[in-house]
Amino acid sequence: MNIFTKFQSYFSLIKPAIFREKQKLQNTSELLTLLRQKEWLPEFHTITTAGTDPEVIIEGKRILMFASNNYLGLSTRPEVIEAAHKALRIHGIGPGGSRFLCGNIDLLSELEQETAKLVGMEDAITFPAGYMANTAIFKALLDPLIGSSPYRKGSAAIFSDEYNHGTIVEGCRISYAKKISFCHNNMADLREKLSMSSANPKMIVTEGVFTPEGEFGYIKEVVAIAKEHQAILMIDDAHGIGVIGKRGEGTVAHFELCKDVDIIMGSYDKALGGMGGFLAGKKEIIEYLRVVARPYIFSSALSGVLAGGLIEAIRICQKEPELRDRLFQNALYVRQELTKAGFSILGTPDIPVVCLLIGDETSAVRFSRALFNRAIYCPSFRWPAVPRGKSRLRITLMATHTKEHLEQLLRAIIAVGKEEKIID
Numbered sequence: 001m002n003i004f005t006k007f008q009s010y011f012s013l014i015k016p017a018i019f020r021e022k023q024k025l026q027n028t029s030e031l032l033t034l035l036r037q038k039e040w041l042p043e044f045h046t047i048t049t050a051g052t053d054p055e056v057i058i059e060g061k062r063i064l065m066f067a068s069n070n071y072l073g074l075s076t077r078p079e080v081i082e083a084a085h086k087a088l089r090i091h092g093i094g095p096g097g098s099r100f101l102c103g104n105i106d107l108l109s110e111l112e113q114e115t116a117k118l119v120g121m122e123d124a125i126t127f128p129a130g131y132m133a134n135t136a137i138f139k140a141l142l143d144p145l146i147g148s149s150p151y152r153k154g155s156a157a158i159f160s161d162e163y164n165h166g167t168i169v170e171g172c173r174i175s176y177a178k179k180i181s182f183c184h185n186n187m188a189d190l191r192e193k194l195s196m197s198s199a200n201p202k203m204i205v206t207e208g209v210f211t212p213e214g215e216f217g218y219i220k221e222v223v224a225i226a227k228e229h230q231a232i233l234m235i236d237d238a239h240g241i242g243v244i245g246k247r248g249e250g251t252v253a254h255f256e257l258c259k260d261v262d263i264i265m266g267s268y269d270k271a272l273g274g275m276g277g278f279l280a281g282k283k284e285i286i287e288y289l290r291v292v293a294r295p296y297i298f299s300s301a302l303s304g305v306l307a308g309g310l311i312e313a314i315r316i317c318q319k320e321p322e323l324r325d326r327l328f329q330n331a332l333y334v335r336q337e338l339t340k341a342g343f344s345i346l347g348t349p350d351i352p353v354v355c356l357l358i359g360d361e362t363s364a365v366r367f368s369r370a371l372f373n374r375a376i377y378c379p380s381f382r383w384p385a386v387p388r389g390k391s392r393l394r395i396t397l398m399a400t401h402t403k404e405h406l407e408q409l410l411r412a413i414i415a416v417g418k419e420e421k422i423i424d
């Protein structure tokens with residue numbers, strides 16, 4: 001090969017790469033330009049105090065926080081911090097690697113047992129993020145591992161509620177299984193799609209609590225349909241754990257459906273105030289996940305500090321139902337006052353998140369900015385997290401918000417609502 005042909009073949013190899021790179025950069029700048037033009041670019045404020053507290057300091061200003069999922073205030077509870085400290089002194093800040101290679105610290109096993117007991121399942125497996133739990137499960141359960149075991153490549157189908165969280169969407173994409181989305185909470189649609197499918201196995205996934213809609217998933221109905229079609233059933237209960245039920249056991253145990261649900265997914269960074277995620281289910285399924293779930297094998301474990309703090313958080317969550325009472329009272333008060341003021345509030349009062357419908361993306365961003373100028377932190381939820389034209393404010397209440405915090409929130413929302421002509 002002479003130098004010219006060598007150069008030509010080299011060029012033909014890199015040309016598509018240059019083109020792809022150019023296209024990639026073009027997409028990046030186009031997207032940023034679009035977001036800037038429409039004023040949809042999110043602002044990443046710098047918080048210099050605990051971001052999970054009801055009052056935070058942002059850029060030197062005292063601001064009330066209505067975006068944190070620390071529903072019960074456990075993130076900064078002195079007992080939780082003390083337990084985390086104790087674990088920190090023993091285990092340091094990091095796990096050193098995956099449990100597959102580095103072994104298993106006692107606190108992680110204890111956390112898994114306590115988690116399983118909380119949600120009413122036989123066993124649980126933990127991950128450093130709920131995101132990882134959701135990206136682990138579909139591939140692990142539905143794709144071939146050895147030969148065609150457990151299932152032939154692509155033979156399975158996942159029936160997923162159209163409003164399921166992005167991490168579920170991501171997990172479904174990673175698996176070879178066919179993805180079939182059904183209309184949100186629409187049981188007739190789910191039934192019809194299952195009946196029309198010849199996939200084997202079939203798996204249904206929905207959420208216990210859909211916070212952007214402020215409503216429950218129809219899990220009792222989904223359980224019945226899963227039985228009819230012998231489908232594997234998974235419930236993502238990230239926002240139900242710690243919040244729903246007398247002990248904070250979550251939607252599945254609260255509605256006495258533990259025997260009918262195969263997998264519960266949960267996140268430790270919401271009501272339990274920490275970080276990480278878990279999958280809970282029958283012992284055999286969890287044992288299987290420990291040897292096939294790729295994020296469990298190829299990524300470092302949840303840290304001992306978090307495990308120590310979370311064990312204490314689970315203990316408090318179960319023994320202090322008054323935290324949930326306060327949380328629900330706060331949510332109910334805000335919902336009632338905003339409804340009285342003329343706003344359109346989505347969902348049910350049985351969920352401690354108040355979703356105020358705004359509609360247009362630009363108005364939602366403007367609304368949230370105007371609130372920030374009145375010392376209220378409450379970002380808007382907009383496309384692609386929710387459908388286009390259905391932007392909303394998701395007001396996340398905590399047990400630790402006081403009456404004064406709520407009054408300040410209401411005054412600000414009503415004033416901005418009038419300015420923006422959303423209410424009279």
Ligand SMILES: Cc1ncc(COP(=O)(O)O)c(C=O)c1O
Nearest residue numbers: 129130131165167238267276277
């Ligand atoms: C319904 C739902 N599932 C899963 C997740 C992901 O959990 P994590 O934040 O622990 O990664 C979230 C996080 O917001 C969620 O809302």
